[in-house]
Amino acid sequence: MQYSQKVLDHFMKPHNIGKIENPDAEATEGSPACGDQVSIYLKVNDKTQVIEDIKFQSYGCASNIATASIITDMVMGRTLDEAKKVTWKEAADALDGLPPVKMHCSVLAVDTLRKAIKDYEIKHGLAEKETFGKNTIVEELKKVIYPKVGEDIVTLKMVKYVGFENGIATVDVDIPKFDEHRDNVVEEIKEHLEQIKEIKKIKITI
Amino acid sequence: MKKNYFDNCKTTQPAPEVIEAMMPYFGDKFIFPANFVSGGSTAAEELEGFKKSVADSIGANTSEIHFTDSGTLANNIAIKGFLSENAKHGIHIIVSVIDYPDLLTNAAFFEKSGFEVTYLETDENGFINLEQLKNAVRPDTIMFMTTFVNHTVGSIQPVKKIREILDTADHKVVMHVDAGQAYGKLSIDVNELGIDLMSISAHKIHGPQGIGALYQRKGVVLGQVVHGINRMDKHQTGAVSMANIAGFAKAVELTFSDFEKNINHLRELSNYLLEKIEKTIPYTLLNGPRGEGRAPHNINISFDYIEGEAIMLMMDIAGISVATGSACASQGLKANYILMAMGRNHEQSHSSMKFTLSRYNTKEEIDHAVEKLAEIVKELRSRSPLYNKE
Known part of the structure; x- marks a missing residue:
């Protein structure tokens, strides 16, 4: 398993690295405990909605740094609506691919960007805070990547059931007993759902 | 060699x-x-x-x-x-x-x-x-x-x-x-x-x-x-x-x-390596014992605010081979089980680097490695949202 030259280039010399003082919007996702965290800062033209400047900081591995770097390139000078449409697959493709086990880095970078855009939209009255529902859980599970194939667990139909009642989120996942990534997937699900304040307890059945 | x-x-x-x-x-x-x-x-x-x-x-x-x-x-x-x-x-x-x-x-x-x-x-x-x-x-x-x-x-x-x-x-x-x-x-x-x-x-x-x-x-x-x-x-x-x-x-x-000579050489080199890292690079944490309770060829050390795979890869690109306990560098994406069992937290485990020496290593190689390591740690810390020291 090897990184593409493009990943290495962005890792060694990341574009748009750093912090914007007094940004119009910002977001931080991931956590040091998981081994990766990204912060994204935006300057947005409030008339045209064009991203005039974007910077990032990263605590993480090479692919974490490289995906955040390429994403800043992809959305610099684009409108917020255009930027929102960038997917983690496009980001990975722009780097000439990522090893499957590293796909979650791309998800994290795109997720952070979208959260920063959301932050801008909420501050400027362009969007409201999302109302929580069962769909919020499903959307969050789409960010959990099965490291063996580099695809999310919802698309892979590994999620068999999602439920929410009295603050308890129930997720039923289909993953082989001796799969080396089993614990990792369960941990990832927990980490993602723990961020949702409406969820008080998480029940994962396998 | x-x-x-x-x-x-x-x-x-x-x-x-x-x-x-x-x-x-x-x-x-x-x-x-x-x-x-x-x-x-x-x-x-x-x-x-x-x-x-x-x-x-x-x-x-x-x-x-x-x-x-x-x-x-x-x-x-x-x-x-x-x-x-x-x-x-x-x-x-x-x-x-x-x-x-x-x-x-x-x-x-x-x-x-x-x-x-x-x-x-x-x-x-x-x-x-x-x-x-x-x-x-x-x-x-x-x-x-x-x-x-x-x-x-x-x-x-x-x-x-x-x-x-x-x-x-x-x-x-x-x-x-x-x-x-x-x-x-x-x-x-x-x-x-x-x-x-x-x-x-x-x-x-x-x-x-x-x-x-x-x-x-x-x-x-x-x-x-x-x-x-x-x-x-x-x-x-x-x-x-x-x-x-x-x-x-x-x-x-x-x-x-030449067993004794060999062991003394390893002990001297690893002491030198540890001393040099601790002197040159701030915010580090030695994993494992100091001194006689430790094998003469092993130094395992964590670098706060940054992640080990990134350090390892930059060292590798600089032509220096080291290992890391980071989850990102492992197949199962799990933090090193030994460091975790010893009570290190995830961050300390993810940022751990392991140097294991051999009879063929020299002081000059260590000087070079620590010099590169200091540059790399500084660079990665400058990119990290967790590091606000400078």
Whole structure:
């Protein structure tokens, strides 16, 4: 398993690295405990909605740094609506691919960007805070990547059931007993759902 | 020899003398050891000589040494062979949570098939809990297993003290020791330490890959694990590579001919490395013990605010080989289990770097590596949202 030259280039010399003082919007996702965290800062033209400047900081591995770097390139000078449409697959493709086990880095970078855009939209009255529902859980599970194939667990139909009642989120996942990534997937699900304040307890059945 | 290689825990470069010693066995000396025929008899005599070299290096008898295809196979023959043969005497085994995967996966295998396993805890420096061991020995305990030198943090388990504790039981508890990282780094006398079974590996001491050895104390009975034709060893059946064995024996000779000098060199270099890192780079944390309780070739250290795979890759791009305990660099995406068991948090585990030295490393290489490391740590910290010191 090897990184593409493009990943290495962005890792060694990341574009748009750093912090914007007094940004119009910002977001931080991931956590040091998981081994990766990204912060994204935006300057947005409030008339045209064009991203005039974007910077990032990263605590993480090479692919974490490289995906955040390429994403800043992809959305610099684009409108917020255009930027929102960038997917983690496009980001990975722009780097000439990522090893499957590293796909979650791309998800994290795109997720952070979208959260920063959301932050801008909420501050400027362009969007409201999302109302929580069962769909919020499903959307969050789409960010959990099965490291063996580099695809999310919802698309892979590994999620068999999602439920929410009295603050308890129930997720039923289909993953082989001796799969080396089993614990990792369960941990990832927990980490993602723990961020949702409406969820008080998480029940994962396998 | 390859320059700037500090990952000798994983594997070492074969010494030129080792390769030279192996070459004849790829040519005219291809014949298997056997009786009565000329080539075979010569090979059999040479094999005995090679066994003797290994036996002498640990104070054993030649008949107690079995060459195996790897250290892992030696572990499997020892553990599976002993437990399958001796289950009638008891079904309890003791291991620790920080042992080498060979021991832990075997313990889990036997646990699944009805054995009971006690997993000893570790302290914050990577030493197993001896008080817990005292209470763990039961009338049906038949085996204790340990990793002599921990492969992650270099802690040296007090094998002699462990033997004394095991001997307080009113029956024999067999001790199996994985000495992969200890052999050639510590002086080992199996009789003095009371070791019953022990695995070692050639490629950790500048020998070839694909050859290890099992020490089996006389009187300790092992069931058959690898079934097949008995060409030269009852445990390692089938064909055995004479070239690898010859290379192994040469590596043993090189390691032990100037053992003290070699150990002093390693100790001096690792002290120098640690001192230099701690002096040059702020916000670091040594993992494992300081001083005599630590193997002379291992330095494991965490760098706050940054992640280990990124450090490792930048070092690699600079031509310097090191290892990391980061989850990102592991196949299972899990933080290093030894550091976590020692009470390190995820961040400390993800940011840990392991330098393992060999006799061929020099002070100049260390100067160069630390200089690069300081630049890399500074660069990665400047990118990190967690670092607000400058």
